[in-house]
Amino acid sequence: MANPIQFMQQVRTEVGKVVWPTRREVLLTTVMVFVLAALTATFFSLVDVGIRAALAAILGAF
Secondary structure (H helix, E strand, C coil): CCCHHHHHHHHHHHHHCCCCCCHHHHHHHHHHHHHHHHHHHHHHHHHHHHHHHHHHHHHHHC
16 A cells, blocks of 8 residues: 555556547537437337327227
């Protein structure tokens, strides 16, 4: 186990190795998340409407 000063030096060294994303990369990945979330929401909404219509038709037959 390292003493606190060595620990902080090791933390600083490791943080220096981190590759931070550019503003453009962050913007593109954020837009992709929103687009894919919208597509997923649309897909599951259509599946829900289809299941609801099928159940209404089946239950309406009885």
